Amino acid sequence: MTPEISVIMASYNSEKYLSESIQSILDQTFEEFEFLIINDCSTDNSLHIIDEHAKQDDRIFLIDNKANLGLTKSLNLGLKEAKGKYIARIDSDDIALPERLRIQYDFLEQNRDVFLVGSGAYTIDENGSIRTKIKPSTEVKDIKKKLSVQNCLSHPTIMFRNEGFMYREKFVYAQDYDFYLILLSNNKKIANIFEPLIKYRINPDAISWSKKSKQNYFALTANEFYHKRLKYGKDEYAKFDPNKILSIDVKNSTNEFVLKSEIEVKFKLNEFGEVRELCKKFFWLYGFDNELLIYYLLSFTGKNFINAMRNILFN
Numbered sequence: 001m002t003p004e005i006s007v008i009m010a011s012y013n014s015e016k017y018l019s020e021s022i023q024s025i026l027d028q029t030f031e032e033f034e035f036l037i038i039n040d041c042s043t044d045n046s047l048h049i050i051d052e053h054a055k056q057d058d059r060i061f062l063i064d065n066k067a068n069l070g071l072t073k074s075l076n077l078g079l080k081e082a083k084g085k086y087i088a089r090i091d092s093d094d095i096a097l098p099e100r101l102r103i104q105y106d107f108l109e110q111n112r113d114v115f116l117v118g119s120g121a122y123t124i125d126e127n128g129s130i131r132t133k134i135k136p137s138t139e140v141k142d143i144k145k146k147l148s149v150q151n152c153l154s155h156p157t158i159m160f161r162n163e164g165f166m167y168r169e170k171f172v173y174a175q176d177y178d179f180y181l182i183l184l185s186n187n188k189k190i191a192n193i194f195e196p197l198i199k200y201r202i203n204p205d206a207i208s209w210s211k212k213s214k215q216n217y218f219a220l221t222a223n224e225f226y227h228k229r230l231k232y233g234k235d236e237y238a239k240f241d242p243n244k245i246l247s248i249d250v251k252n253s254t255n256e257f258v259l260k261s262e263i264e265v266k267f268k269l270n271e272f273g274e275v276r277e278l279c280k281k282f283f284w285l286y287g288f289d290n291e292l293l294i295y296y297l298l299s300f301t302g303k304n305f306i307n308a309m310r311n312i313l314f315n
Contacts, residue, residue, distance in 0.1 A: 002085075004084055005030070005032065006036060006082035007033055008038070008090075009035070009078075009091065011050065012040040012074075013044045014046050017093040018093075019049050021091070024098075028099075033088075037050050037063070038074040040069055041068040041069075046092075070172055072175040075089075086162060089157075091155070097198060103193060108159065115163075115190065116158055116190045116191070117193060118191075119136070119193040120192070122134070122198070125202055126203060148227075151180070156200060165183065170242045171218055173214055174216075177223075217248070256282070259282045260282070263295055267295050272299035279295060
Protein backbone atom coordinates (compact mmCIF):
# COMPACT_ATOMS: atom_id res chain seq x y z
CA MET A 1 0.00 0.00 0.00
CA THR A 2 1.41 3.40 -1.03
CA PRO A 3 1.89 5.68 2.00
CA GLU A 4 0.23 9.07 2.06
CA ILE A 5 3.28 10.74 3.63
CA SER A 6 7.01 10.08 3.48
CA VAL A 7 8.75 11.46 6.58
CA ILE A 8 12.45 12.13 6.00
CA MET A 9 15.05 12.42 8.76
CA ALA A 10 18.83 12.57 8.33
CA SER A 11 20.92 11.63 11.35
CA TYR A 12 24.60 12.16 12.08
CA ASN A 13 25.87 11.40 15.59
CA SER A 14 22.48 12.24 17.09
CA GLU A 15 22.28 9.56 19.78
CA LYS A 16 21.43 11.98 22.59
CA TYR A 17 18.01 12.98 21.21
CA LEU A 18 17.46 10.52 18.37
CA SER A 19 15.19 8.00 20.08
CA GLU A 20 12.84 10.71 21.37
CA SER A 21 12.69 12.30 17.93
CA ILE A 22 11.95 9.01 16.16
CA GLN A 23 9.29 8.09 18.70
CA SER A 24 7.54 11.43 18.21
CA ILE A 25 6.90 10.44 14.58
CA LEU A 26 5.88 6.88 15.40
CA ASP A 27 3.36 8.25 17.92
CA GLN A 28 1.57 10.45 15.36
CA THR A 29 -2.22 10.23 15.26
CA PHE A 30 -1.91 10.04 11.45
CA GLU A 31 -0.54 6.56 10.76
CA GLU A 32 -0.37 6.19 6.96
CA PHE A 33 3.26 7.11 6.47
CA GLU A 34 6.67 5.67 5.75
CA PHE A 35 9.62 6.92 7.79
CA LEU A 36 12.89 7.21 5.85
CA ILE A 37 15.85 7.65 8.20
CA ILE A 38 19.24 8.31 6.66
CA ASN A 39 22.15 7.43 8.93
CA ASP A 40 24.96 9.59 7.57
CA CYS A 41 27.87 7.34 8.61
CA SER A 42 27.48 8.12 12.33
CA THR A 43 30.31 7.14 14.66
CA ASP A 44 28.17 7.06 17.79
CA ASN A 45 25.25 4.78 18.72
CA SER A 46 22.80 6.29 16.20
CA LEU A 47 22.67 3.29 13.86
CA HIS A 48 21.85 0.92 16.72
CA ILE A 49 19.07 3.24 17.95
CA ILE A 50 17.52 3.38 14.47
CA ASP A 51 17.78 -0.41 14.11
CA GLU A 52 16.04 -0.98 17.45
CA HIS A 53 13.12 1.23 16.45
CA ALA A 54 12.95 -0.37 12.99
CA LYS A 55 12.57 -3.81 14.57
CA GLN A 56 9.48 -2.57 16.40
CA ASP A 57 7.85 -0.59 13.56
CA ASP A 58 7.94 -1.66 9.91
CA ARG A 59 7.15 1.87 8.71
CA ILE A 60 10.83 2.73 9.26
CA PHE A 61 13.17 2.35 6.28
CA LEU A 62 16.88 2.79 6.96
CA ILE A 63 19.29 4.29 4.44
CA ASP A 64 22.78 3.68 5.81
CA ASN A 65 25.40 5.89 4.15
CA LYS A 66 28.81 4.21 3.94
CA ALA A 67 30.50 7.61 3.83
CA ASN A 68 29.52 10.91 5.42
CA LEU A 69 27.65 12.85 2.71
CA GLY A 70 26.29 15.76 4.70
CA LEU A 71 22.70 16.86 5.21
CA THR A 72 21.84 18.04 1.69
CA LYS A 73 22.92 14.90 -0.14
CA SER A 74 21.41 12.70 2.55
CA LEU A 75 18.05 14.41 2.24
CA ASN A 76 18.14 13.95 -1.52
CA LEU A 77 18.73 10.21 -1.04
CA GLY A 78 15.54 10.16 1.01
CA LEU A 79 13.64 12.17 -1.59
CA LYS A 80 14.68 9.75 -4.32
CA GLU A 81 13.25 6.83 -2.33
CA ALA A 82 10.10 8.59 -1.06
CA LYS A 83 6.85 7.04 -2.26
CA GLY A 84 4.40 9.25 -0.39
CA LYS A 85 2.05 11.79 -1.86
CA TYR A 86 3.57 14.30 0.54
CA ILE A 87 7.04 14.78 2.04
CA ALA A 88 7.46 15.79 5.69
CA ARG A 89 10.76 16.84 7.25
CA ILE A 90 11.96 16.37 10.81
CA ASP A 91 15.42 16.77 12.30
CA SER A 92 16.98 14.14 14.52
CA ASP A 93 16.96 16.33 17.64
CA ASP A 94 13.46 17.79 17.28
CA ILE A 95 10.09 16.55 18.52
CA ALA A 96 6.91 16.40 16.44
CA LEU A 97 3.72 17.06 18.37
CA PRO A 98 1.19 14.20 18.03
CA GLU A 99 -1.19 15.94 15.57
CA ARG A 100 1.57 17.39 13.36
CA LEU A 101 1.17 15.06 10.35
CA ARG A 102 -2.64 15.02 10.53
CA ILE A 103 -2.95 18.81 10.60
CA GLN A 104 -0.56 19.42 7.72
CA TYR A 105 -1.97 16.57 5.64
CA ASP A 106 -5.48 17.96 6.02
CA PHE A 107 -4.26 21.45 5.15
CA LEU A 108 -2.64 20.35 1.88
CA GLU A 109 -5.65 18.21 0.99
CA GLN A 110 -7.93 21.19 1.47
CA ASN A 111 -5.63 23.78 -0.16
CA ARG A 112 -4.69 22.25 -3.50
CA ASP A 113 -3.07 25.49 -4.69
CA VAL A 114 -0.46 25.38 -1.90
CA PHE A 115 2.70 23.39 -2.61
CA LEU A 116 4.45 23.57 0.77
CA VAL A 117 3.27 24.31 4.28
CA GLY A 118 5.30 24.99 7.42
CA SER A 119 4.10 25.73 10.91
CA GLY A 120 4.77 27.46 14.16
CA ALA A 121 7.13 25.82 16.64
CA TYR A 122 8.23 25.86 20.22
CA THR A 123 11.96 26.27 20.75
CA ILE A 124 13.31 24.04 23.50
CA ASP A 125 16.65 23.84 25.27
CA GLU A 126 18.90 20.81 25.63
CA ASN A 127 16.72 19.52 28.49
CA GLY A 128 13.48 19.83 26.52
CA SER A 129 12.17 22.89 28.38
CA ILE A 130 10.25 25.36 26.22
CA ARG A 131 12.08 28.65 25.70
CA THR A 132 10.07 30.56 23.10
CA LYS A 133 7.27 30.21 20.59
CA ILE A 134 7.96 30.83 16.89
CA LYS A 135 4.96 32.68 15.45
CA PRO A 136 5.14 32.49 11.65
CA SER A 137 3.46 34.59 8.98
CA THR A 138 0.53 32.70 7.52
CA GLU A 139 -0.46 34.81 4.49
CA VAL A 140 0.99 33.49 1.22
CA LYS A 141 1.83 37.01 -0.01
CA ASP A 142 3.57 37.93 3.25
CA ILE A 143 5.63 34.71 3.22
CA LYS A 144 6.73 35.31 -0.37
CA LYS A 145 7.71 38.89 0.45
CA LYS A 146 9.66 37.86 3.56
CA LEU A 147 11.42 35.00 1.77
CA SER A 148 12.69 37.45 -0.83
CA VAL A 149 14.69 39.05 2.01
CA GLN A 150 15.50 36.19 4.39
CA ASN A 151 14.42 32.72 5.46
CA CYS A 152 11.20 32.78 7.48
CA LEU A 153 10.33 29.06 7.55
CA SER A 154 11.43 26.44 10.07
CA HIS A 155 12.87 23.55 8.03
CA PRO A 156 11.81 20.71 10.39
CA THR A 157 8.19 21.87 10.19
CA ILE A 158 7.65 21.63 6.45
CA MET A 159 5.43 19.29 4.45
CA PHE A 160 5.22 19.53 0.66
CA ARG A 161 3.90 17.76 -2.42
CA ASN A 162 6.12 14.99 -3.80
CA GLU A 163 6.58 16.32 -7.34
CA GLY A 164 10.29 15.68 -7.91
CA PHE A 165 11.84 18.83 -6.47
CA MET A 166 15.25 18.23 -4.87
CA TYR A 167 17.71 20.24 -2.80
CA ARG A 168 20.59 21.75 -4.77
CA GLU A 169 23.64 19.91 -3.48
CA LYS A 170 26.18 22.74 -3.66
CA PHE A 171 24.18 24.34 -0.85
CA VAL A 172 25.88 22.42 1.95
CA TYR A 173 24.12 24.75 4.39
CA ALA A 174 20.93 26.85 3.92
CA GLN A 175 19.72 24.19 1.48
CA ASP A 176 16.21 24.74 2.80
CA TYR A 177 16.23 28.47 2.01
CA ASP A 178 17.52 27.85 -1.51
CA PHE A 179 14.81 25.15 -1.89
CA TYR A 180 12.03 27.59 -0.94
CA LEU A 181 13.36 30.22 -3.35
CA ILE A 182 13.53 27.65 -6.16
CA LEU A 183 9.88 26.86 -5.45
CA LEU A 184 8.98 30.54 -5.65
CA SER A 185 10.85 30.75 -8.96
CA ASN A 186 8.58 27.93 -10.16
CA ASN A 187 5.46 29.83 -9.04
CA LYS A 188 4.75 27.44 -6.16
CA LYS A 189 2.73 28.79 -3.24
CA ILE A 190 4.12 28.46 0.29
CA ALA A 191 1.98 28.73 3.42
CA ASN A 192 2.28 28.35 7.18
CA ILE A 193 0.03 27.03 9.90
CA PHE A 194 0.26 29.36 12.88
CA GLU A 195 -0.11 26.57 15.45
CA PRO A 196 3.17 25.11 16.80
CA LEU A 197 3.51 21.55 15.49
CA ILE A 198 7.05 20.72 16.57
CA LYS A 199 9.48 21.38 19.37
CA TYR A 200 12.62 22.79 17.75
CA ARG A 201 15.71 22.16 19.84
CA ILE A 202 18.33 24.86 20.38
CA ASN A 203 21.21 22.40 20.23
CA PRO A 204 24.74 23.91 20.16
CA ASP A 205 25.98 20.89 18.18
CA ALA A 206 23.37 21.21 15.43
CA ILE A 207 24.45 22.55 12.02
CA SER A 208 22.10 25.51 12.27
CA TRP A 209 24.02 26.76 15.31
CA SER A 210 27.56 25.40 15.10
CA LYS A 211 27.99 26.56 11.48
CA LYS A 212 25.86 29.68 11.66
CA SER A 213 28.25 32.07 9.90
CA LYS A 214 28.78 29.77 6.94
CA GLN A 215 25.07 28.97 6.86
CA ASN A 216 24.36 32.70 6.65
CA TYR A 217 26.80 33.07 3.76
CA PHE A 218 25.06 30.25 1.88
CA ALA A 219 21.70 31.90 2.61
CA LEU A 220 23.02 35.18 1.24
CA THR A 221 24.09 33.37 -1.93
CA ALA A 222 20.69 31.69 -2.27
CA ASN A 223 19.03 35.09 -1.98
CA GLU A 224 21.34 36.62 -4.59
CA PHE A 225 20.60 33.73 -6.97
CA TYR A 226 16.86 34.18 -6.47
CA HIS A 227 16.98 37.85 -7.42
CA LYS A 228 19.15 37.07 -10.44
CA ARG A 229 16.52 34.56 -11.59
CA LEU A 230 13.85 37.23 -11.19
CA LYS A 231 15.89 39.71 -13.24
CA TYR A 232 17.60 37.53 -15.83
CA GLY A 233 15.68 34.25 -15.80
CA LYS A 234 18.70 32.28 -14.55
CA ASP A 235 21.30 32.30 -11.79
CA GLU A 236 24.98 31.39 -11.52
CA TYR A 237 24.63 28.08 -9.68
CA ALA A 238 26.70 26.23 -12.32
CA LYS A 239 29.68 28.48 -11.56
CA PHE A 240 29.15 28.55 -7.80
CA ASP A 241 32.07 27.19 -5.76
CA PRO A 242 30.87 26.34 -2.22
CA ASN A 243 34.46 25.79 -1.03
CA LYS A 244 34.98 29.56 -0.97
CA ILE A 245 32.50 29.68 1.90
CA LEU A 246 33.41 26.36 3.52
CA SER A 247 37.08 27.37 3.77
CA ILE A 248 36.38 30.52 5.84
CA ASP A 249 38.30 30.50 9.15
CA VAL A 250 35.40 31.63 11.35
CA LYS A 251 37.35 31.65 14.62
CA ASN A 252 39.98 34.07 13.39
CA SER A 253 37.87 36.00 10.89
CA THR A 254 37.69 39.78 10.94
CA ASN A 255 34.90 39.83 8.34
CA GLU A 256 32.00 42.07 9.38
CA PHE A 257 29.34 39.60 8.23
CA VAL A 258 30.99 36.67 10.00
CA LEU A 259 31.41 38.57 13.26
CA LYS A 260 27.76 39.66 13.32
CA SER A 261 26.61 36.10 12.64
CA GLU A 262 28.78 34.69 15.43
CA ILE A 263 27.58 37.29 17.94
CA GLU A 264 23.96 36.47 17.13
CA VAL A 265 24.36 32.72 17.58
CA LYS A 266 26.51 32.98 20.73
CA PHE A 267 23.83 35.19 22.28
CA LYS A 268 21.07 32.71 21.42
CA LEU A 269 23.16 29.93 22.97
CA ASN A 270 23.64 31.99 26.17
CA GLU A 271 27.43 32.05 25.67
CA PHE A 272 27.67 35.60 26.99
CA GLY A 273 31.40 35.73 27.62
CA GLU A 274 32.04 35.02 23.95
CA VAL A 275 29.38 37.58 22.99
CA ARG A 276 31.32 40.28 24.83
CA GLU A 277 34.67 39.33 23.32
CA LEU A 278 33.25 39.21 19.79
CA CYS A 279 31.46 42.54 20.29
CA LYS A 280 34.68 44.18 21.45
CA LYS A 281 36.44 42.83 18.36
CA PHE A 282 33.69 44.16 16.12
CA PHE A 283 33.61 47.61 17.78
CA TRP A 284 37.40 47.89 17.47
CA LEU A 285 37.30 47.04 13.77
CA TYR A 286 34.07 48.66 12.62
CA GLY A 287 32.86 51.04 15.33
CA PHE A 288 29.68 50.83 17.36
CA ASP A 289 26.59 49.13 15.98
CA ASN A 290 23.29 49.74 17.80
CA GLU A 291 22.04 46.15 17.55
CA LEU A 292 25.35 44.67 18.67
CA LEU A 293 25.60 47.19 21.49
CA ILE A 294 22.28 45.83 22.82
CA TYR A 295 23.67 42.28 22.65
CA TYR A 296 26.79 43.47 24.49
CA LEU A 297 24.88 45.20 27.28
CA LEU A 298 22.35 42.37 27.70
CA SER A 299 25.20 39.85 27.96
CA PHE A 300 25.96 41.25 31.43
CA THR A 301 22.44 40.56 32.75
CA GLY A 302 22.80 36.77 32.87
CA LYS A 303 21.02 33.71 31.56
CA ASN A 304 18.01 33.86 33.89
CA PHE A 305 17.16 37.43 32.96
CA ILE A 306 17.59 36.77 29.23
CA ASN A 307 15.38 33.68 29.36
CA ALA A 308 12.73 35.63 31.29
CA MET A 309 12.82 38.34 28.61
CA ARG A 310 12.46 35.70 25.89
CA ASN A 311 9.37 34.35 27.63
CA ILE A 312 7.83 37.83 27.82
CA LEU A 313 8.61 38.68 24.20
CA PHE A 314 7.74 35.38 22.52
CA ASN A 315 5.01 33.73 24.60
